[in-house]
Amino acid sequence: MSVKSWWRRIAGRGGATELDPSRPDLVVVASSFDDAEACSAALGKALQWTSDDPVVLRHHLRVPADRVGEVQVIAAQIGYDTASVDAADPANLVLQRVQVLNALHCSQERSRMTGIAHRYDGHVLGWDALQPAAGPGGKK
Numbered sequence: 001m002s003v004k005s006w007w008r009r010i011a012g013r014g015g016a017t018e019l020d021p022s023r024p025d026l027v028v029v030a031s032s033f034d035d036a037e038a039c040s041a042a043l044g045k046a047l048q049w050t051s052d053d054p055v056v057l058r059h060h061l062r063v064p065a066d067r068v069g070e071v072q073v074i075a076a077q078i079g080y081d082t083a084s085v086d087a088a089d090p091a092n093l094v095l096q097r098v099q100v101l102n103a104l105h106c107s108q109e110r111s112r113m114t115g116i117a118h119r120y121d122g123h124v125l126g127w128d129a130l131q132p133a134a135g136p137g138g139k140k
Contacts, residue, residue, distance in 0.1 A: 018054060019053075019054040019055070019056060019098045019131075019132075021056045021081070021083070021096055021098060021130075023132060025132045025133045026056060026130040026131065026132060026133070027048070027130060027131070027132075027133045028128045028129070028130055029046055029048040029049040029050075029055065029129055029130065029131045030042055030043050030046035030049045030055075030101075030128065030129040031126065031127065031128035031129065032126055032127060032128075033060070033125060033126030033127075034126070038103070038107070039103045039104075039106035039107045039110060040103035040107075042106075043101070043102070043103050043106065046129075048131070048134065049101075049129065049131065050131060051100075051101070051102060052100070053100070053131060054098050054099060054100050054101075054131075055098070055099065055100070055101045055129040055130060055131050056096050056097075056098055056129065056130040056131075057096065057097055057098070057099055057101060057106070057109060057127065057128075057129050058083055058094050058095065058096040058127060058128050058129070058130065059080075059094070059095045059096075059109070059110070059113040059124060059126075059127050060092065060093075060094050060124070060125040060126050060127065060128070061092075061093045061094075061095065061113065061116075061117045061122050061123070061124050061125065062090045062091070062092055062093070062117075062122055062123055062125055063090055063091055063093055063117060063120050063121065063122030064089065064090050064091070064120070064121050064122065065087070065088070065089035065090065065091045066089075067120040067121060067122065068085055068091050068093055070120055071093060071095075071116060071117070071120050071122070072085075072093075072095075074116055074119075075095045075116065078097075078112065079097045080095040080096060080097045081095070081096055081097065082094070082095060082096075083095065083096040090122065092125075093122075095113070101129055106127070106129075109127075110124070110127055113127070
């Protein structure tokens, strides 16, 4: 294993480029919209989540409409794309990135999103993780 692939695995992004976020068969396998719930608790009750496979990790934020662009720029610098944004004010913004997920990385990203949202006068509503739906026989 190369140093680069080792680091990507440690950082929670190893092999993550193999999952296309636009796949139509993606389903929510884990989520939390409760500020008090630890990522480990949310992932612990996620029955369909496969921990070794990449997920599309989405963070749901609400930010003032005039700050959406700034949030998108900062999020892009850390590998997040905009999954959706509405025209409301405040706007509901969903940021996503593909990565291998565990409780530590989930918690780190959740904290990072909270910091970004607060910096731009917004707040985080929650997060969810998507993986392909299990097919016949439970295979993804």
